[in-house]
Amino acid sequence: MRKAVNDINRCVACGVCCKECPRQAIEIYKGCYALVDTGVCVGCGICEKACPAGSITVSDTEEGR
Amino acid sequence: MKNKTGKKRHWYDYLWIWSIIYFSLGFFNILFAWLGMIDFILPLIFAIVGGNKWFCNNMCGRGQLFWLLGRNLKCSRKKPAPKWLSSKWFRYGFLAFFMTMFGTMIFQTYLVFSGANSLRKVVKLFWTFKVPWEWAYNGSIFPDWVAQFGYGFYSLMLTSTLIGLIVMVLYKERTWCSFCPMGTMTQGICKLKNK
Structure with a gap:
């Protein structure tokens, strides 16, 4: 299943991804990084296009079926 | 009113207007540059007290302006930085x-305060280029150092916005956010608080 995956070491927690997500699947966790709810994410890639740090990418995840 | 992602629009979704008002006011009277302190203090309060980046995430007028110009008005190449x-x-x-x-800017203000330097009615862009800006100040009830701080602070705000606009055009809309000093500082505070 393709889901948004965030590299929390690169993430700048700007919140553009949360704002753009059409499913409200992303939140900024305690001002530190973007946290993707993989149960809600449909892997559309809108966040990836918006992310200025290139930290959020859509890729195949093993756990999401 | 709802936006295209179906989320309700709030009053703070229009703070990009504030960015424009800020620079317009400072063009006519440099004392208005002091209002920019709000954009310095609010994010820090959110980070220190709330342990969050709610300001960056929802209220940053500059970020909203870059998004509006870059995405809605198509002024960005949208290439990865x-x-x-x-x-x-x-x-x-x-x-x-x-x-x-x-x-350095605070020190310049101090020099005017102490009387060692006189007020310089210039806006310094990219910490290098001096732009005459004498129309924006013709004396006030405040001492000269207040205006000197205004010139210094306005220079800082204008320079950082120009850098943000350049990276907006070249790369992603909100590339500025990835190295914005306020953003780095508030994220750092949040990370320390959540250790």
């Missing part, structure tokens, strides 16, 4: 550089 631009060493390095320049 070079990796080093959002790397930790560059982000903290830029923060250190910015704080040094802020300190």
Whole structure:
């Protein structure tokens, strides 16, 4: 299943991804990084296009079926 | 009213207007530059008290303006920025550089306060180019150092916005956010608080 995956070491927690997500699947966790709810994410890639740090990418995840 | 992602629009979704008003006011009277302190203090209060980046995430007028110009008005190439631009060493390095320049500006204000220097009615762009800006101040009830701080602070705000606009055109809409000194500082505070 393709889901948004965030590299929390690169993430700048700007919140553009949360704002753009059409499913409200992303939140900024305690001002530190973007946290993707993989149960809600449909892997559309809108966040990836918006992310200025290139930290959020859509890729195949093993756990999401 | 709802936006295209179906989320309700709030009053703070229109704060990009504030960015424009801020620079317009400072063009006519440099004392208005002091209002920019709100954009310095509010994010820090959110980070220190709330442990969050709610300001960056919802209220940053500059970020909203870059999004509006870059995405809605198609002024951005939307290309990924070079990796080093959002790397930790560059982000903290830029923060250190910015704080040094802020300190220099405070020192310039002190020199006017102490009487060692006289008020210079110029806006300094990119910490280098002096632009005459004498129309924006013709004396007030305040001492000269208040206006000197205004000129310094306005220069800082204008320079950082110009850098943001350049990276907006070249790369992603909100590339500025990836190395914004306020963003780096507030994220750093949040990370320390959540250790």
